Amino acid sequence: MAKRQLILEDGTVFIGEGFGSEQTAKGEVVFNTGMTGYQEVISDPSYCGQIVAMTYPLVGNYGINRDDFETVTPFIHGFVVKEVSDAPSNFRNEENLDHFLKAHDIPGIYGIDTRKLTKIIRKHGTMKAMITDVDVSSEKLIDQVRNLIMPTDQVKQTSTIKPYVVPSRGQRIVMVDFGAKHGILRELTKRNCHITVVPHNYSAEAILRLRPDGIMLTNGPGDPKDVPEAIEMIKQILGKVPVFGICLGHQLLALACGADTEKLKFGHRGANHPVKDIVKCKTYLTSQNHSYAVRAASLDATDLELTQIALNDHTVEGIKHTVYPAFSVQYHPEASPGPEDTNYLFDEFLNMITENQVKNEEEAYD
Structure with a gap:
């Protein structure tokens, strides 16, 4: 494999070996701390436009599978790794x-000091950054x-x-x-939901016509x-249909309700981030991948309440x-x-839907 270099905008250069595509890669370099899960990381749409560095030294040791x-x-x-199998x-x-990576024309580089890169x-x-x-x-x-x-x-x-x-025959x-992950569809289909997937710019009127x-x-x-079109859509559907937001959907819900978001210094990307549910007084380990977060102080002037926080940096979760x-x-x-x-949050979402349906039926009856 040919020698390649990873160049950062601060002037730092790493020399390593190329793998995957021989194309030049350009994008924002970020790191993921997961010990496994590289296939899901590579195929996660939330990484669009980014060069991903894995902090765990050996990557590729269990290959790629269809599932x-x-x-x-x-x-x-x-894709950046210390050692590739x-x-x-x-x-x-x-x-x-x-x-x-070759099949999908994604360049990679290995043999560099990923610990040093992560610390930078x-x-x-x-x-x-650029791989070339x-x-x-x-x-x-x-x-x-x-x-x-x-x-x-x-x-x-x-x-x-x-x-x-x-x-399916369940809740619509x-x-x-x-930029949805298949995992969300898997959880909803497990619960027999009838799912209609719509584009990001679908209007509130078009969504409500589907009678979800x-x-x-x-x-x-x-x-x-x-x-911005999604923020406006959310404003128009709030109060008409129960809503559950994940990751970017969470940030968009916050913006639609008048809160604000900010870019984190290096984001959260990994599979072991501790989050505390301050309502239930329980702590969970979570999978995360995001560069932006909701500003906690901006919630004060909204109808939103904080329910969970990150224990590493106390950001809104x-x-x-x-x-x-x-x-x-x-x-x-x-x-x-x-x-x-x-x-379990998918079950809470469906419970919220059921409770809303019961409430609407009671109001209609009254």
């Missing part, structure tokens, strides 16, 4: 990581990296283009796709403020509307990868 994908087409721009061993393995990101924050060949002087490329214009249309890139249905859920029992706001990439049936969490209760401590 653990979170989307059909990966959207990450590059080209001879995976697992009963579910179907191909190695190098072959998979933790100290200075996420930054723009070493035959071009890094001095000539640093300015290119610094002048990279980061995309603002990641949700448009990852969302479905047209509505589609996953039929409209899932607004901002509940609305799911999914995860997705990028800055929530880059999706859960909110609930005090007037309407709506709540959201910053992390991924469907995990994939990660602990399943919080998948």
